[in-house]
Amino acid sequence: MRIWDNIFVQGSSAQIKTIAAELGFAKCGIVPAHRLNTGAERLREWLNRGYHGEMGWMDRPEHDRADPRTVMPQARSVIVLATNYFTPHVHPDDAPAGKISRYAWGDDYHDVLREKMRLLLGRMKGEWPEINGRICVDTAPIMEKEWAVGAGLGWIGKHSNLITKDVGSWVFLSELLLDVELEYDEKIVEDHCGTCTACLDSCPTSAIVEPYVVDARKCISYATIELRDERLPDKISENLNGWLYGCDICQEVCPWNRFEKPTEEARFEPRQGETSLPLDRIDTMEHAEYVERFRGSAMKRTKLGGLKRNARHLRGG
Ligand code: SF4
Structure with a gap:
């Protein structure tokens, strides 16, 4: 042995x-x-x-x-x-732009x-x-x-x-x-949500259907990233709150994120300084520009067609 x-x-x-x-x-x-x-x-x-x-x-x-x-x-x-x-960094709220979820900056x-x-x-x-x-x-x-x-x-x-x-x-x-045994951690961190319901109350599409349970079909993040349909569901489309790719609302309102600290990983800084994208840039974006801009970015997941669809809905289309 x-x-x-x-x-x-x-x-x-x-x-x-x-x-x-x-x-x-x-x-x-x-x-x-x-x-x-x-x-x-x-x-x-x-x-x-x-x-x-x-x-x-x-x-x-x-x-x-x-x-x-x-x-x-x-x-x-x-x-x-x-x-x-x-x-x-924060999302600027000047030009008509679509917000990108923090994880994909x-x-x-x-x-x-x-x-x-x-x-x-x-x-x-x-x-x-x-x-x-x-x-x-x-x-x-x-x-x-x-x-x-x-x-x-x-x-x-x-x-x-x-x-x-x-x-x-x-x-x-x-x-x-x-493939080896190690000395293991046994201490569990208790649930510290307590009586807080900020995330449930703030979700514009009520996607957190009960505490700890998210119905992805109602989630802006799922819809703008994972859903491949040509149109977003109406409830999502009417409640996008400016999100082009993903959504961070439930985390932004979470009181535990008062302990957020800047990462030391420079590669998580926003690419090209962008935390949002101008909608007209998405509208006119050609495939070659898309490939160039999103090479090495997690935003590739939704593909150019998905981004254009999301931008169209943000315009109310
Ligand atoms: S906002 Fe944060 S602390 Fe409050 S219930 Fe949601 S996850 Fe828990």
């Missing part, structure tokens, strides 16, 4: 957290890789209600999203990381996080060459918010985003699955 088949070197978890902090991760927690039964039940109920809309990839039977061993059968541990993406977080995770795994392999890891950045079928809670990073707020006590909710999550 290799040493890795039993328990990892004492103190290794603390060392991993030190490396993660050195690489700029805001938070790091480590938990055993097992099936998240409670989370799985919640997800099943959410899917059964159809709240995932057209995000069919969330309900693929071959993916047991609650069990990370679906992604890496030999996984024994899950290292969960939070990366702060807050930059102290900078370079595509998939690329940034993947690079940081590779560095983390590389540093760990430098210390412990026998380990094997699988990097998960949003695209793998992993219930990352549930893992983040289990690893003590924060709690899932009534708006269904993870909230940390240190930097609020402007965080990206990523996971590193490892």
Whole structure:
């Protein structure tokens, strides 16, 4: 039996957290890789209600999203990381422009996080060459918010985003699955939403249908990013509140974001200084300009047609 088949070197978890902090991760927690039964039940109920809309990839039977061993059968541990993406900019409210969700202001977080995770795994392999890891950045079928809670990073707020006590909710999550056992975090952060209902009260489309439950079909973010229909639903279209791509209202009103802090990651600064885009620029944008402007941006997801549709609706069309 290799040493890795039993328990990892004492103190290794603390060392991993030190490396993660050195690489700029805001938070790091480590938990055993097992099936998240409670989370799985919640997800099943959410899917059964159809709240995932057209995000069919969330309900693929071959993916047991609650069990990370679906992604890496030999996984024994899950290292969960939070990366702060807050930059102290606001949306200008001068020219007719469409607001971009904060998470998409900078370079595509998939690329940034993947690079940081590779560095983390590389540093760990430098210390412990026998380990094997699988990097998960949003695209793998992993219930990352549930893992983040289990690893003590924060709690899932009534708006269904993870909230940390240190930097609020402007965080990206990523996971590193490892084929070794480690020393695990056991301290859970309690739910600190209390009696607050600011996010439920502020959502212009009432997408938070009950505390902790979002019906994606009513969500401006889902509609402007994920929905491929030619027209947005009327309730969304009439309540866009200036959002061209995504929506941050439920996080902007959250009192826990008074603890937001500027990230040290320069790649999350707004590309070309833009937190909004002029609608007439979208209207006339040709494919070549689109490709150039959004290369390396998370905003590619909605494609040019989606942006034009959203801009048209913002104009009332
Ligand atoms: S706005 Fe209030 S209820 Fe909503 S997530 Fe934040 S603290 Fe919780």
